[in-house]
Amino acid sequence: MKAAVFERFGQPSEVLRVAEVPNPTPGPGQVLVRMRYSPINPSDLLTVQGAYGRLPPLPATPGYEGMGIVERSGGGLLGWRVLGRRVAVLNGVGGNWAEKVVIPARQAVPIPDEIPDEQAAAFFVNPATALVLAEKVLRIPRGEWLLQTAAGSALGRMMIRLGKRLGFRTLNVVRRSETAQELFQLGADAVVDTSREVLPQRVGELTNGKGVRFAIDAVGGQTASEVVRCLAPGGRLIVYGTLAMEPMQLDQRLLIAGSKRIEGFWLSDWVRAQGPLTMLRLFGRIFQLMREKILTTEIGEVYALDQVTEAVGKAAEPGRKGKVLLTLGSE
Numbered sequence: 001m002k003a004a005v006f007e008r009f010g011q012p013s014e015v016l017r018v019a020e021v022p023n024p025t026p027g028p029g030q031v032l033v034r035m036r037y038s039p040i041n042p043s044d045l046l047t048v049q050g051a052y053g054r055l056p057p058l059p060a061t062p063g064y065e066g067m068g069i070v071e072r073s074g075g076g077l078l079g080w081r082v083l084g085r086r087v088a089v090l091n092g093v094g095g096n097w098a099e100k101v102v103i104p105a106r107q108a109v110p111i112p113d114e115i116p117d118e119q120a121a122a123f124f125v126n127p128a129t130a131l132v133l134a135e136k137v138l139r140i141p142r143g144e145w146l147l148q149t150a151a152g153s154a155l156g157r158m159m160i161r162l163g164k165r166l167g168f169r170t171l172n173v174v175r176r177s178e179t180a181q182e183l184f185q186l187g188a189d190a191v192v193d194t195s196r197e198v199l200p201q202r203v204g205e206l207t208n209g210k211g212v213r214f215a216i217d218a219v220g221g222q223t224a225s226e227v228v229r230c231l232a233p234g235g236r237l238i239v240y241g242t243l244a245m246e247p248m249q250l251d252q253r254l255l256i257a258g259s260k261r262i263e264g265f266w267l268s269d270w271v272r273a274q275g276p277l278t279m280l281r282l283f284g285r286i287f288q289l290m291r292e293k294i295l296t297t298e299i300g301e302v303y304a305l306d307q308v309t310e311a312v313g314k315a316a317e318p319g320r321k322g323k324v325l326l327t328l329g330s331e
């Protein structure tokens, strides 16, 4: 079968190639999935660059999520239950950018019929992170502001729709004016365009000088440093991404006065700490919010596996529209 493979860490468009690799065989408790689609997420690109929180032994195949059809079971009740079904493929170790993949049967999540393949391919990483951050980590009360950076991202757009659904207001930070217009159309309560506006000043105007009690940052660098200046007394900033690949600079007096907090969030860590029931409930809730078109992903260009070099180049392009998908099989 074919898979995207990298033998050394480096720029994805330079180190990834498509190779013939042996077909994987499922063992007990595992299933073999014939893949259909997998998205190109920032975590995939960071892994290939050697800059992610967990790195695979080399050579490796990227791809933490995606969808396909369960073709074989290696034995066990769970595998038998999902045999022949359309599933989301949650793959914590990576490897989904291949025609076939073997995963534990419990990580093959059956997809309701009304969810299209392309949406199912991006079922977990961003939807779960948006929902867990809003409802379980920050527990944002109705009427409160949530400030978010990289608000034009797939996850940021979900958060805007989630805010409308759950009753919190979103204050969205973007770096280009075209994105600002799009986000207002999605229901953003406020948008700050850092190419034209000074973030702490604008947040001061929007909140009558109070600042925000809830903020999430996926950018780092100067943007994150400015977000710290926007926090109200008792405010919390969750850092969950590193898009600028630059560290934030912190005058710690900003945290001391007003007892503010900065915390990290990684979905992998959160998932590891949950029991099966919580996970089942989470899957059900995500599917429900996908049906309501809240946790949906704007899909951009779709590339065949053979075009993986072009696909990762596109995914890394500033101002790209929608999530780039890889299509991994013909049916």
Ligand SMILES: NC(=O)c1ccc[n+]([C@@H]2O[C@H](COP(=O)([O-])OP(=O)(O)OC[C@H]3O[C@@H](n4cnc5c(N)ncnc54)[C@H](OP(=O)(O)O)[C@@H]3O)[C@@H](O)[C@H]2O)c1
Pocket: 041, 042, 043, 125, 126, 129, 150, 151, 152, 153, 154, 155, 156, 175, 176, 179, 218, 219, 223, 240, 241, 242, 243, 244, 245, 265, 266, 267, 268, 317, 318, 319, 320, 322, 323
């Ligand atoms: N911690 C976790 O468990 C977890 C889970 C899921 C996602 N994440 C993180 O969430 C973030 C969003 O993921 P996604 O899949 O939704 O991303 P995405 O759809 O690929 O969008 C990326 C967005 O980031 C913006 N961006 C890129 N570099 C930037 C920079 N230097 N400064 C400001 N904005 C920048 C882009 O803006 P332009 O349109 O202007 O180019 C684009 O809107 C990523 O950092 C990802 O790693 C973390």
